[in-house]
Amino acid sequence: MVVFAIAGGVTLVHVLTNGRYGLHRDELQTLTDALHMDWGFVAYPPFTPFVERISLAIFGHWLIGLRLASVIAQAAVIVVTGLMARELGGGRLAQATAALAIALSPLSLFEGTEFQYSSFDYLWWVLIAYFIVRMLKSDNPRWWLAIGATMGVGVLTKYTMAFYMAGIVGGLVLTRARRFLTSPWFWSGIGLALVICLPNMLWQVQHDFISYHFLHHIHVRDVGEGRADGFFRLQFRICTNYVSAPLWIVGLICFFRDSRYRMLAWMYVIPFVLFVVSKGRFYYLAAAYPMLLARGSAAAEDWVKSLAWGWRWAVEGIFFTALAACGLFFAAIIVPFASSGPLRDFALKHNGDLREEIGWDDLVKAVTGVRDALPAEQRANFGVLVGNYGEGGAIEILGPAYHLPPPIQLTNSGWLRGYPTTPPSTLIVVGWSRDQLDEAFTGCRVAGHNGNPYGLENEESRDHPDIFVCRGPKQPWPEFWKDHQRFG
Numbered sequence: 226m227v228v229f230a231i232a233g234g235v236t237l238v239h240v241l242t243n244g245r246y247g248l249h250r251d252e253l254q255t256l257t258d259a260l261h262m263d264w265g266f267v268a269y270p271p272f273t274p275f276v277e278r279i280s281l282a283i284f285g286h287w288l289i290g291l292r293l294a295s296v297i298a299q300a301a302v303i304v305v306t307g308l309m310a311r312e313l314g315g316g317r318l319a320q321a322t323a324a325l326a327i328a329l330s331p332l333s334l335f336e337g338t339e340f341q342y343s344s345f346d347y348l349w350w351v352l353i354a355y356f357i358v359r360m361l362k363s364d365n366p367r368w369w370l371a372i373g374a375t376m377g378v379g380v381l382t383k384y385t386m387a388f389y390m391a392g393i394v395g396g397l398v399l400t401r402a403r404r405f406l407t408s409p410w411f412w413s414g415i416g417l418a419l420v421i422c423l424p425n426m427l428w429q430v431q432h433d434f435i436s437y438h439f440l441h442h443i444h445v446r447d448v449g450e451g452r453a454d455g456f457f458r459l460q461f462r463i464c465t466n467y468v469s470a471p472l473w474i475v476g477l478i479c480f481f482r483d484s485r486y487r488m489l490a491w492m493y494v495i496p497f498v499l500f501v502v503s504k505g506r507f508y509y510l511a512a513a514y515p516m517l518l519a520r521g522s523a524a525a526e527d528w529v530k531s532l533a534w535g536w537r538w539a540v541e542g543i544f545f546t547a548l549a550a551c552g553l554f555f556a557a558i559i560v561p562f563a564s565s566g567p568l569r570d571f572a573l574k575h576n577g578d579l580r581e582e583i584g585w586d587d588l589v590k591a592v593t594g595v596r597d598a599l600p601a602e603q604r605a606n607f608g609v610l611v612g613n614y615g616e617g618g619a620i621e622i623l624g625p626a627y628h629l630p631p632p633i634q635l636t637n638s639g640w641l642r643g644y645p646t647t648p649p650s651t652l653i654v655v656g657w658s659r660d661q662l663d664e665a666f667t668g669c670r671v672a673g674h675n676g677n678p679y680g681l682e683n684e685e686s687r688d689h690p691d692i693f694v695c696r697g698p699k700q701p702w703p704e705f706w707k708d709h710q711r712f713g
Contacts, residue, residue, distance in 0.1 A: 227317065228307030228324040232300040235328050238560060239296040239337040244289045245561035246582040249339050250684070252291070253585065253618020256281065258638055260621065265428035267439050267637040267712070268614075272382040273342040280340075286622070292337075295344035299337040302351050303328050306515040309355045312362055313486070315523030318541075323515070323522040325545075326469040329552025331462070332511045334559045339578070342383045343508065349379035350389055350512030354489065357393070358516070361402065361485055366410035373414025377421025384440065385509050392495035392513075396488035432641070439637065442712040448504050456500065459507035465514050466555075468548040473514050476521030489516055573681060584677030584685055585619040588655065592620065593627040595653050595673040595692050603694075608633050608649030612656020612689060613713050620655075636711040648702045654693040656685075665709065668696035 248256070258266045259278040265271055276294050284290025307324035315323070327333050336344040353375050360368035372393075379386035397403050405411045429436060447453050461470050480490035493513045500509050529537050556562075558576050563569040573579055592609060599607060609624070610633045611617045617634035624632070633644050633652075654662060655675065662669045673692035675685055698705040 226307075227321040228304055231307075231321065231324045231328050232303040235303060235334075235337065236296055236300045238556075239292070239299075240289055242561050243292045243296070243338060244287075245564050246579060247585050248288070248291075248618070248622070249578060249582050250585075250613070250615025250618070251341055252339055253622060254614035254637065255340065255342075255618075256291075257614070257618045257621045261638070261642060263428065264424040265432065265436065267435050267641065269342045269383065269436075270381045270422075270425050272378065273340065273345060276345070277340060292340050295340040296337045298344050298348040299333055302333065302348050302515060305348075305351050305355050306519055309351075309358055309516060309519035310522050312355070312358050313520050313523045315519070315526055318529070319519075319522040319526040322472070322525065323519045325548065326466055326472060326518045326522070327515050329548055329556070330464065330466050330469070330511075330514070331555040331559060332464050332508055334552075334556055335578070338560060346379065346383035346386065347512040349375050349382060349386065351515045353379070353389070353393070354492065354513075354516035357489065357492070358486070360405075361488065366405055366408040369405070369408070369410040369414030370417060371414075373417040374421065376414075377418035380418070380422040381425055384436070385505075388496040388499050388505075388509070389492070389513070391499060392492040393488075395495040396491035399491050400487045401484060402488040435641070439712045444504070447506060453504040453506055456505070456507045460510065463507060464511040465518070466548060466551050468544065468551050469518060472521035472525060473517035474521070475524050476517035476519065479520050479524050480517070486520070489520075493517060573679075577683070580681050580683040581615070583679060583681055583683065584675075585615070586623060587677050588616065588619050588675050588685060589623045589627055589629065591673045591675055591692055592624075592653055592655060593629060595694065596629065598672065599651065599694070603651040606647075606649050607651040607653060608645060610634075610652045610654045610657075610695075611639075612636075612654075613684075613711075614639065615685070616656045616689075635706070635709050636713045640706070640710045644702055644706055648697070650697060652695045652697060654695055656689045657693065659691070659693075662693055662695060665700075665705070666695040666698055669693045670695075 254268065255274055255277050259274040259281060262274060262278055263271065266274060277291065280291050280294060284293070303324045306327045307320040310319045310323040333347070336347055353372055356368050356371045356375065360366065360372070376386060376390060379389070397406060461467055465473060477490055477493060480486050493516070496513060497510055529540055532540065557568065558572055561569070561572060561579060596604065596607065609620050609629060611620060614634065614636045617632040617636065617639050620629055620632035632639070634640070652666070653672070654666070654669070670693065671691050672694040675690055675692055677683070677686055700708065
């Protein structure tokens with residue numbers, strides 16, 4: 226089946242290229258949390274660290290293995306989108322078109338290059354849409370068990386699932402699907418979702434809803450820095466392939482015009498409006514497009530079949546050529562096809578996420594060099610204090626090979642884990658500015674430098690070029706820890 230061939234091709238591309246460069250700073254945070262498993266973490270729910278804990282046990286630090294779960298998730302998205310097109314009346318052409326449109330969407334391509342909670346969140350949204358299509362088509366309320374289970378796992382993956390759930394409830398109330406509200410299967414599905422995510426909710430209660438405070442802080446930061454700008458434009462440029470825009474627009478219109486499936490239109494529109502009003506990031510809505518593309522592809526297939534033979538081949542040829550050209554252009558930016566040469570330079574110039582995968586080994590080696598240069602009495606009781614979760618992850622994940630101690634980190638869940646029972650008398654400090662150090666610590670001096678062998682500018686080389694050695698905080702450790710909690 227062509228849909229599986231497309232998914233297999235995408236999987237092969239990611240497997241062949243995901244070993245380039247190194248871990249992304251976000252991946253380093255997830256791996257660090259995976260070593261300290263709990264029912265919740267400051268920055269996200271526990272599902273993704275749990276998956277990576279398993280990956281670490283199986284693959285160690287092998288990049289391709291660590292990213293394999295995300296690759297499988299994106300392959301599944303492609304397959305499920307094709308199956309959704311079939312359930313909505315599409316033949317082979319519609320199924321292949323929908324699958325290819327997702328496979329060549331920039332965000333879908335990106336989600337297979339790293340393990341992020343958004344990679345799995347993408348899959349849960351698409352699976353829920355597929356289950357709802359099956360339910361509406363068969364009029365079988367038992368599908369609510371699958372829907373509820375997936376929503377529960379979705380909440381354990383990324384909290385923006387709540388926006389999708391609002392769309393599902395709104396779609397029920399606003400369409401004839403409201404008949405399911407009286408079904409015991411609907412309430413059983415809701416109960417199942419609550420049971421699945423209950424441990425994380427209890428964790429939030431125990432930790433004073435710290436993730437809410439984190440999300441509020443990050444949202445204010447994103448809006449202030451303009452990261453929420455361009456929401457409408459980026460729906461076309463990143464969330465979907467430019468060329469596929471007519472398909473998902475037609476899909477949305479078709480859903481609204483079809484009383485049986487109108488619920489799915491509201492499942493897109495309601496989260497869209499909520500994200501616009503709340504100034505959400507553009508990619509939050511990306512996973513809502515596969516269901517629209519599936520319906521639009523089915524409608525496009527019906528239209529193309531009505532054309533004369535010559536016109537049909539012309540339309541299909543132009544569409545698929547343009548779709549592939551646009552997809553390959555963005556793939557050259559997103560997928561690390563080359564480790565050297567013009568193609569690598571092009572990707573690194575346009576892709577900040579790839580640049581954030583470079584230099585972590587060099588950072589750990591630089592810290593090791595500073596450690597080795599310390600006098601013996603200072604090496605006897607030293608610690609490594611980091612400024613962000615990327616640095617913390619690098620020291621915790623890569624540092625043991627250099628016999629470095631676990632990092633002391635004030636950011637996100639690192640702050641919850643606290644500082645050593647016996648605080649170090651000497652600190653090697655990474656990721657702090659000189660002004661921050663002079664305010665908080667005593668006896669600081671520059672002892673080393675942080676960079677990367679390519680001379681690339683990323684957050685570490687640009688903002689944190691110096692490594693310091695300090696005697697300790699000016700405040701007692703408990704007060705210092707309380708006053709310097711960070712979200713990032």
